[in-house]
Amino acid sequence: MPASPAVSFPAADLMETDVDAASDAALLEATAAGERVALEQLYARHAPWLLLRLQRRCADPALVDEVVQDTFVAVWRGARSYSGTGEVAAWIWGIGVRRLVDALRRRPAAALDLAAVPEVALESAEERVLLGIEYGDLGSALNHLSPELRAVVQATVLDGLTTREAGRLLGIPSGTVKTRMMRARAALRQELA
């Protein structure tokens, strides 16, 4: 079988040599220029967390894998549309979660009832610290919300979806998203008061 080339040659582009060190934004720029290695590196960096995060919103692993694929094909084709500012990870998430919404619209039965995600009490000190830093009492307030209300908060506030998209993700009409959001706000206000 063919061995790897006995001689190495200067890479045609800077990219090939320091792809590991390149920033996400630089990789995205190279991806826009058609550099496969750049996309591969972006995939290595961002596909794992994207897959896990999507998995928490959709119970069907096949559908999640498809959405991960869709997302990176979209990154390849649309790398040019990245504004150049802001976290690349957030940009990729924006693509990914909307692809998930689209995929669920085609296969609504696959939507996961977020209430089914098992809840576990806080245990480690780190987790308390994390909660304290990020949300403070908001964390426990969130955990006290009913699963339906929490799902709406997560979809709109944390995942950055519009009311309509959140409705599609959760399989409920957007009017219901709005009323649940109002109820969630009221509940949180009461809890944090």
Add this chain to the structure above:
Amino acid sequence: MSSTFSEWHADDRLIERYAAGVLDPATAASVEAHVLRCRACRTTVAGHAPAARLALAWSAVTERIDDPSPGLVERSLRRLGLTESDARLAACAPAMRLAWLAALVAVLLFCVVAAAQGDVGPNLFMVLAPALPSIGVGLAYGPWTDGTYEVGRAAPYSAVRLLFLRTAVVLAVTFVLSGAAGLVVPGHRNGVVLWLIPAIALVTGTLALSAWLPPAWAASVTGGTWLAAVVAYWKSQGSVDPIFGPAGQVAAGVVFLVACLAIDRARRVHAYDVRRFL
């Protein structure tokens, strides 16, 4: 946010529980928000993601990226029933390039505009419209217009099949555009159809000559002969209309039949397959 935020990192065990889907929603949400901004924690997360699934998804991504996205012409051809590979070959005809299409549209527009000014326009249209498809065929395949011509010659794919495939595409495009132009050229109620048989005769003649000449030469011969003859007639008679009368149509039909016989003969002796020129 606290200023210590950027120095904090999720530990491996927390991520492991996040990956397993057993974290409470609020903690999970904060992990997610943090991971979005922290490269180190993304790396930790990667250690807990299903590697096999990710590898499979990546190979699917490369397949989809490589898969050439079919253009409009190719998609239409496939809808017409061509196989994926044939549609691809046909759509790659150099004559499908924007430059050629733009030139075609420009010529037809010129005829339409000129027709509004007086007598010259309708005559001009009837002179040019039959020749346009042949010119397209001449550009569709051959040593100078198709960069991959030489590689294609050495490949097993039938050269005559490729030529005819591309001719069909050229005909479809020119007939639609010229037909549309014919509709709006004033003074020719039958302008839409009268040029059709001469056009088909010229294209068939070009294909027949292409067995022995490069298609571009063949198109020059047929198109040049047509233009010279018709323009000369126009000069002497003041109108080209009689050419498109019954006698002219029958003559065009005869040319078509003769060319068809010549093509059949050329195929039998593999004239399209063995080239003495390049």
Add this chain to the structure above:
Amino acid sequence: MTTSPSALVADGLTKSFARHRALRGVTFTSKGNTVGLLGPNGAGKTTLLRIIGTVLAPDGGSVRALGRDPANADDRLELRRRLGYLPQEPGFQRGFSAFEFVDYVAILKEWTQRRARHDEVRRVLALVDLSAESGRKIRRLSGGMRRRVALAAVLLGDRALLVLDEPTVGLDPEQRLRFRDILSRVGGDRTVLLSTHQTEDVAAMCDEVVVLHEGAVRFQGPPASLAALAEGRVWFADERDPAAQLSWRAGDGRHRHVGDPPAGATTEAPTLEDGYLLLLGAPAQAVPA
């Protein structure tokens, strides 16, 4: 090593373009694995390769490659199925990516199943180390990369005979090294016929050499035999010797001479280039093939 029947036979090939007689009766039988076709510009190399590559029909004479006669329709098709041909100036469809171009050629080579074809395209692009650039438009690739794209298309489908027209022209030394490396990797028991006007290519890659000059074969044999033509006819001197057939000033300031040495001169071991230059520089004393 060579698969029988003998790989390449040309018998009295003639070809003219208008008044120009490109081939004037080319005859040779080659059994080499990697055959170098050496000759100056205009010697008829490209015409000969086009005929063997089934792109062009000769005016007279015949060819046999892989035991097939391209003048016969069935043989020609069979030969094309087992042939990889690299034109001197491979053209590309404008706007194609490297992948799309190789994919296009793969269709012409009868790969109709899309998935299998794409796998094959990826395989040959990996062979020429262009996997990472496969999505890039060809017009955005460097000259060396473009030649590798063209080479990838040649390698599609495990070809038994590779006909390569000046594959190293325009390549810098590193790229030329890389080309040799690729060729040695895909080598195996396939036959390679390549044209070049660089004697180093022949010395580095070929086990047989055919020298073509003015449309006729001037030499055929192993590279060492071509070099041996100048055996005892290469010498150095401080001054230019007008008696030498060829001479040039070497890097160290001395003059290297090829020809009939004066009495007492110490002769040097000849290189392939010496033999080749001597052969072409002395048209009067044609060396029998």
